[in-house]
Amino acid sequence: MHTHHSTFLLAGQTLHRITFDPATFSDADLLWLPHHHQLADAGRKRKADHLAGRIAAFHALNRQAIPAIGSSGEPLWPAGISGSLSHSGTLAVAICRESGLIGVDCEAIIDESEAREIQDGVIDIQEARVLAGCGLPFALAFTLAFSAKESLFKALFPQVQAWMGFESARVTAMNADTLTLTLTRPLPPFAQNQAFTAHWQRSDATVVTLICDE
Structure with missing residues (x-):
């Protein structure tokens, strides 16, 4: 190849x-x-x-x-x-x-019509408000939310050792460089409401998100 x-x-x-x-x-x-x-x-x-x-x-x-x-x-x-x-x-x-914690994800930017169709399975009403107010096009913001959650779950999995759905974390802030995600439930050893920062970068029609501790 x-x-x-x-x-x-x-x-x-x-x-x-x-x-x-x-x-x-x-x-x-x-x-x-x-x-x-x-x-x-x-x-x-x-x-x-x-x-x-x-x-x-x-x-x-x-x-x-x-x-x-x-x-x-x-x-x-x-x-x-x-x-x-x-x-x-x-x-x-x-x-x-x-x-340390490390989780990376790359995603092709999801078409807006598809993003609207699947959004209820990925983000809740509170997150939809965050995305609407972040200043980014919805398709990009939604893809970032999707990708950042994937990065977070990859970072946590070695310690959690359990499947985590999209509802397990909530996007509470988003800007031109980072997203903040907060756990909606305990995922031992991580506590409910524990916050994590995801860094992101766009390259053409793809985004990469990264979760890492200091």
Whole structure:
């Protein structure tokens, strides 16, 4: 599969970016993955996306390791490493560091009509007011809310070890650089009303959101 690796900064953190051409993917490319047998029954798109994400993670890990697949489908990072990865369209991103919360997500900006159609499953009335007042176009603001929640859940999962729905966190503020998300219920060891900051960046028709502690 044809890929290109580059890096970029977000919130002072280095993220690794892979742009890839899914049309050039072949099953033989998966043999590079130690866990390729676990993808034998996956569809072509799933295989290409997974491979691109693991290539991004490989670069984030200084080309020393490839995360395996956990029991909940999460990437298994080497001991002592906190990491996160995401893929959307022809883009995959990954980040890792030695410790702390880390969660990244990339999403193609959702078309406004689709965003309006699905918004009730992602944001509540209070969040809709925040999005309406943030000064960003609704399609962009909604995609950021969607993506930031995904980043937050990825960051919390290693400690929470449980599925989290979109209603588990609420967007309470949004501006040109960050979003604030607040937990709507306890997610031990994290408390109800605990707040997290998501940093975001737009690149053409895609956004990347990042949750990380200091």
